[in-house]
Amino acid sequence: MHRGLGKYRRWSRCSKKRQKQGTKGTHEKKKSSTSSKKDRGLLRKQIQRLLNAVNKKYDPANDHWVYAMDADVDGRRALLTMHMARKIQRGGKVMVVEPQGYDFVSVLDRRHMMFQEDLGNDGPFETVGLFTQDTPLNLATSGSGNDWWLVANRHLLKYLTKVLRTMP
Secondary structure, three states: OOHHHHHHHHHHHHHHHHHHHOOOOOOOOOOOOOOOHHHHHHHHHHHHHHHHHHHHHOOOOOOOHHHHHHHOHHHHOOEOEHHHHHHHHOOOEEEEEOOOOOOOEEEEEOOOHHHOOOOOOOOOOOEEOOEEEEOOOOEEEEOOOOEEOEEOOHHHHHHHHHHHHHOO
16 A cells, blocks of 8 residues: 555545534635625725825825825835736726825726726836836836825725824
């Protein structure tokens, strides 16, 4: 008898015991905190509420709260990257906060106007749809001002909470 088969037999007997006892194996995936539609809707509402509060307190004379995001760990994780933009162009979708106003959460998918045209790769920077690459963070930016796009995720929620606490 081959030694490798014994290992697999023992494993299958153990899993049968676990099935009889009703316990789960360790190989099962855990559900992520934002996996269900209900959780995503709740996250969207929370972010929208915080955006409204931050934009009410925002003083235009000071620097905009968005441009300090790259200095914060949670802020950096809430910025749209070129890698994410390529995934979206291939069929993914993500909730984002669009630039200029930064006042509402919307869905970015391949049917969005940012993917309807393509700028082409004439210059030294990569483009995906109407997004251009901003180095060194490899961010997906748009417009003549290289405006950042924010991903509506738990990191943005944490960052907005921090911003709201530090605002006078």
